[in-house]
Amino acid sequence: MSNSNKVKEYYKKMSLLYDSDLLKNDPEFMDIFNNFAFDEVLSQDDLDDKTRFMAILSALIGCQGIDEYKIMLSVSLELGVTPTEIKEIVYQSTAYLGIGRVLPFLKATNEVFEEDGIELPLQSQSTTTKENRREKGSQVQMDIFGEHMKDFWKSGPEESKHINYWLATNCFGDYYTRTGLDNKQREMITFCFLSAQGGCEPQLISHAVANMRIGNDKEFLINIISQCLPYIGYPRSLNALNCVNEAYKNIK
Template sequence: MAISKNAQANHQELFPDLKSTLKVTDPEFIEIFDNFNFDEVLQHQNLELKLRMKITLASLIAMQSVNEYQAMLNGALNVGVTPVEVKEIVYQATAYVGLGKVFDFLHATNAVFTERNISLPIEGQSTTTPATRYEKGLDTVRQMAGDAVDKMQKNLPENEKHFAMFLADNCFGDYYTRNGLDAKTRELITFAMLISLGGADPQVKGHIRNNVTVGNDKETLLSAITVLLPFIGYPRTLTALNLLNEIIPENK
């Protein structure tokens, strides 16, 4: 098979001595995919390997790709992504893709951890209590998105104000305030989930701004889009690129 040396080396780093059944049943496909995903794509991005794996896991959750998630989870653990980091990605996904999608990934993650003799439950990472989650969440969202939630709370009709409260106490208070991932990583995996979902353009634009606020520049976001292209396909990739250029125009 004409798989490049770079592709072979990058694949081997993630999956040492893996015996791929698809190399036997679909050799032409593996040649195309491995050369693209493990060589060509990587020449046009600047993310370190563990961060690439974190956003890939987040993307696969959003797309409901359980089998590929489990394969990539093993690769992520092989290169040093920690069990705590993995669980935080899965937990945070609940706020952005919903429990209906996340539930299967909790079980898939636990299955891989059990196979690898990783003890469950993973150590807790919560930093809030029922009494503090709203204020800490509101403080966190203000740091990232300014007064967006405050404006929602002020401007929404009375029977809709609870959505602004939920954003503060649940989305940010329950998830973003947790230990295990820093703010830059949390915002980047949120961006990865949203562009992988499709149909969330206003939220993508909001989190592009949030990413910039926490220190993820345009090149980092371009790298994330590039790395995810083989998994999410061209339509969602090009939509994400257009949204990124709308919020952060290129200097011509």
């Protein structure tokens, strides 16, 4: 099996090198993967390249695919994903994966940016202060999940209610309030973080519902799962699909 014309065209579009070690040492595998990922999968829907590669980058962070992330990061820059959008993806992933898993991706991003002559640090995207981050974070929670989130920050048992407070102030107040990505994009990448790392099905259902509430409908989420499947595999993709179907029952 050899690479299809569509694969070759997309490789040119992405400026990937044909003489990589894998192409020399594992040509049969590369034929299988490339024809699937860059022909069959790309032909499945009409997502624009920016959305497609924002999802792929997010999924690769979620599944800890650092080597593939570096490749797709360079591709994403060529296909119109801005440095600011990429940095916002990496920053927000910290709320869902923790710094222990995100730090290598932040360092890799800086390395690629510096190699490409992108001046660091980038322009600030922050819109909150220490004094208003809880209020603004709660507002984003309400905008995405609904009015029932208004006082969620002070709910829960006394010994653990501080975590709900942190969700409002840190997860949403520090990250979601930033410019660079809108709420639909932020919920889409969160969906990718959760589906790619696995074991987060309750949260994944909740965020699938949130995606649908703000306009990322069921068809869109299935398209996102489809585009991420070559990078995260079938089990986690099928789990994500089950979560979308469950969420759809709740949103109807």
